[in-house]
Amino acid sequence: MDKIKIENLNLYYNDFQALKNINMSTQQNKITAFIGPSGCGKSTLLKTLNRMNDLVEGCRITGKVLLDNEDIYGNIDVNMLRKRVGMVFQKPNPFPMSIYDNVAYGPRTHGIRSKRKLDEIVERSLRLGAIWDEVKDNLNKNALQLSGGQQQRICIARALAVNPEVLLMDEPTSALDPISTLKIEEVIQTLKKDYTIVIVTHNMQQATRVSDKTAFFLLGELIEYEDTEILFSTPKDQRTEDYITGRFG
Amino acid sequence: MDKIKIENLNLYYNDFQALKNINMSTQQNKITAFIGPSGCGKSTLLKTLNRMNDLVEGCRITGKVLLDNEDIYGNIDVNMLRKRVGMVFQKPNPFPMSIYDNVAYGPRTHGIRSKRKLDEIVERSLRLGAIWDEVKDNLNKNALQLSGGQQQRICIARALAVNPEVLLMDEPTSALDPISTLKIEEVIQTLKKDYTIVIVTHNMQQATRVSDKTAFFLLGELIEYEDTEILFSTPKDQRTEDYITGRFG
Amino acid sequence: MRSRFDKELDLLNNELIEMASLVEKSIENVTQALIHKDVELAKEVIEADKEIDNMENNIEARCLRLILQQHPVARDLRLISSILKMITDLERIGDQAQDIGEILLTLSKQNFKRDLIYLPKMAEATIKMVKESIDAFVNSDIELANQVIEYDDVVDNLFVTIKDELITLIREDVDFGEQSIDLLMIAKYFERIGDHAQNIAEWVVFSITGEHAGERKIQD
Amino acid sequence: MRSRFDKELDLLNNELIEMASLVEKSIENVTQALIHKDVELAKEVIEADKEIDNMENNIEARCLRLILQQHPVARDLRLISSILKMITDLERIGDQAQDIGEILLTLSKQNFKRDLIYLPKMAEATIKMVKESIDAFVNSDIELANQVIEYDDVVDNLFVTIKDELITLIREDVDFGEQSIDLLMIAKYFERIGDHAQNIAEWVVFSITGEHAGERKIQD
Amino acid sequence: MNKVGINMKSKFLEKLMEIVFFISACVSIISVILICFFIFVNGFPAIAEIGVFKFLLGKDWSPSNVPPSFGIFPMILGSLYVTAGAIIIGVPIGVLTAIYLAKFCPKKLYNFLKPAVNLMAGIPSIVYGFFGLVVLVPLSKNIFGGNGYSIITASFLLGVMILPTIISLSEAAIRAVPRSYYEGSVALGATHEYSTIFAVVPAAKSGIIASIILGIGRAIGETIAVVMVAGNQARMPAGLTKGIRTLTANIVIEMGYAAELHRGALIGTGVVLFVFILLINGIFSVVKRRMA
């Protein structure tokens, strides 16, 4: 069954149509990459998947986004939705508190108070984020004192701590150096077995490295959506070919 | 003859030694790339070439940097040096004035007042920066209203307007999208025939694409300095190999 | 940067075409040498092989450099990797022309006992294949490439015919044994040239469509 | 990501080694079939070629995918491009083993007139070359690779010896003509297997040092 | 079950707090309405009774005459003169000092001067006024003659008083200019001074202008310090070395004992002052909008 299914999705920022009749679906335990030139609507589409676009003024939607066959724009609890569909942002944005509190923030929000349980969640999440070994002796350290790459892994761990089903990542490595980037990509790979992941990247190499399927957008339209290997070796649409070979623009 | 020659250069930020006994030289009309992990001293070395490090407190140097066989740390006029050795920064930083005034700023600084002459310089520089066609009808537009990639080309044009001999670029495309990046790389290629160019990049692909020679730094040391093609296909030092193949760290 | 890359790709293309035309020339020459028993021409062919090998090395280096520098994807990557493979085939064709040339040197010392009817025909057929495979590459002509692939059967059949012919001849004349072995070798070489031409045609198809035209020809 | 890349490289390595061992097996089998006139074994070899071709396709696809995904440079790129080339040679060796097998099928229908002394020796020599070239790859052993490159002369000389031997035999016995042509073919195939082994060894050297070990062997 | 309970409770709390925040936000609106209402309601009748023109342009202020005369034109001029003087003295020095602090000051000295500017801003106006009274007035008397209570004295004092406003805001504006402008200029071979004046300061233009406007507002609205040094004669300005009365002084001096129409006229003075300030604020927000 499709984990996420997008049906005839149109999105407007006031009068400007940022997404045009998008149809696509993602399976469980797959990594989907969104690529395309700046402003093509990658981030916008990503945000519709956990309704972070609700926070944007003047944003209006038609069409459906189904998570496990349930329309997330229907009558559902947005906070619960965001618990199920976690998000990692472009710039690492840990809260200005200790590493522990950062990771525990989500679970606490959702009513978990028991110290033992929190400890357990924090450790598990940090391990999944491949950052446990680096910080386990310093859980009380302020997260802002970590390096950018470490911060981003903390943010991943933080997102994992609420036990989401889907993980959205908007250019999660664009603010990082190449080595941190590789580390994050590695984390993403290992997360695949437990999560459905959607990642926006402007780095086509990254898309080829990490994703199973790739969607190419242009001016708000979904041009091509294919297995990554196929899309990058034998794209069907000329515009895709032009973009990935750098002939675009 | 070597355009730039660095001899036994050591650089300290207070007690911290950021560059360790660097020896290298660059020829006229060559593009040299500096690569290396974050913090290895690429930017620092670049800045020593036009003494922008003079602006940094606590920065101390031993050794020599020769420009056309003259020690730039000897008894010379720093402003004249910086006129000869231009610089383009990581983030496009046009002044908040018109495109025309941006490019004319340097020549005016150095005493050129004639409108006709300035017009000429502005046009020539903008052409070299491959931005003339895009802005020629809008020279009075505020440069800040341009896109990032255009701004960066304005900055290149601005640097060229004072007629430098050497052009230093510190990660000039790291703040840009891939397409603007390609445009800038193209500009760099065409500038090669008139200028000596040194470019810092954390993007190894970029180094392979644009540069003739590449220098790899690690912890303030120059590890390997070679023809780009050789360095990336048969590096001599294991550390270089580890870095360029991503095995580092 | 794209424009630089495109320039490099053009250069690569041109070099490949140049190499291909050298190879074409070689097999044409060697065929002429065979028909006219022209020792000098045979020697020329042997000489030419060095040049071809050189070109292969150059093109190979260029391909690797492009892969290194430009990270080609999609059509670009297919093109470069196809070229990387095609030059192996071209080089082999060159080698085989050279080999034929060398046999001709020994043959011409003896007197040809007989003229074979089918050998020149076979030579012509393989030349046609090589030429057309290259044309297919130059013009990105899938149809032509497929024709080449088909046509290989003709060449294979010719080889069987020649082999049977030779065996009959040996039976008729023992002294012809040594010569017949050499002639068979030559036929075999042409047959293999045909195979390599077919391979080239298949790479052409791959570089355009991204798919291998069926299983590549695998038997000699 | 590096660790994933390393894993993929390992897989690639393993697949290459597997393919190489299949190829080794094939030429060993075909040699046994030759010596013992074992039709069944010859058929097995012919069968095995399909498998080898398959593997070539897989490895090739994997190489291209790695180039696409990982943008290898330096040693990694050399390794992948060497493998891309080596598989062509391995596949050719497989083909040639198959070809020998096919000849054996016809040969065994007739009675072998004579046992050749040198042919098994030659077979052994080429097997040794193939094995050692692969060993050199597995152990990144430049010295061994160079030995293989040297050793090809031995195989080439053996071919000349066999050819002379056969010509003498034909002179002695006209009926032997047909068979001798087949046997010569087999010898020629072994000689070419030697060439390909040499090529593999040269690719091994390239993948380690980044330099081609002199000009590659170019004549058959 | 539990989860749902938490959700219900938190939903209610969310709504409740939003309402609380909203009500708080309305307080400032209510305040402005009240202020306007009380000032205008108490001021307008008097102005109407006196006559708008007579009130605004009348040159004679004699509340105790019979019949009284309530012309505040002298005070309007007084405020304008004193403010203009303060601008002439305060703006160039303030802006240049801000440049000094942002771009020329050695770090050690800065650590000392910056708190000094803050202190300057924090010194109550009564202290400035007292200083003016005991130092500037005699000084002015010695230099310019007269009794020392004069436009010059008041201008100088106000000029000093608006310095911290101009310095702090201008310095912040200059510091907010991305370092990259400065570096870009230096990298073109320009000197430190040239880069500062021609690349950095223009980029801070709108912030500097905003600081000046705020300074003007402060000068017009200043009361106690002016009262103590301006002489407070309710007559048309007679010269730079002569005394004068400002709008603010008019209110504070006479409000204590005024009644009836006189009281209304003073409140009317407040109305005029209020309108002045609104005008200045209007200009300020236009500048600020330009800045964005």
Add this chain to the structure above:
Amino acid sequence: MNRLSRLSRLSRLIRYTIKFSAIITFGVLFFIIVYILVRGIPYLKPSLFALEYTTENVSLLPAIITTIIMTVLALLISAPIGIFTGFYLVEYARSGNKLVEIIRITTETLSGIPSIVYGLFGLLFFVTALGWSFSIIAGAFTLAIMILPLIIRSTEEALLTVPNLLREASYGLGAGKLRTIFRIVLPSAMPGILAGIILSIGRIVGETAALIYTAGTVAKIPENLFASGRTLAIHMYVLSSEGLYTNQAYATAVVLLIVVIGINALSTTISKKLTKGNIDG
């Protein structure tokens, strides 16, 4: 050669002008401070701090106590309202909202109104209309309105400097608005808010014009909130305008200065302490 010297001549001129201005500014400032300290400190006698004010001792103490009461009272009224308004403006209001526009305009207006107008208003509204007469509470309410824009503004600015990324992260984890505000936004904004409050204290302590006609000038410790009282600043105003107690006025000025210096020092230490650890954001 010529060009070069033109550039350096221009540069020198610029440099000298700037330095000259700085010298004037700080020269004047230090002169004021030193002058007042030198003249005032000798008169800081114990009798100035007597519990009871008489025309003999001209005691400061009642004024100091009144000042403290006034400050606390005004802050109690203004701080919650101001901070909540900040919350509303930044976290709840959508930018197209008319109400927000109005609030922005009103806070700007409030912050521009001269203190004498506040004084007038206090007199007309609290003292007269509400009939509180000259009293501490009338003064405190007047001051509360006066400092309201300062607190709103500084709260708003502090909230705005909290990067949206943090809010998004919190919402992204399924947290609601309140939790996001109190757990994420407020802690980060605290130093800025505190700085605003401390600035407000400074204004209250130094204010004169707004208090003369609201709190009155009675020089006793007020017995209850509806009693009149004078703060330090008014005390000094009265002393200096009566012209009889110049020396005591100097002493009062010293005390005021010390209070202001103390408040400044406090604000810097607090904001330093609170910003430590969360440098970036």
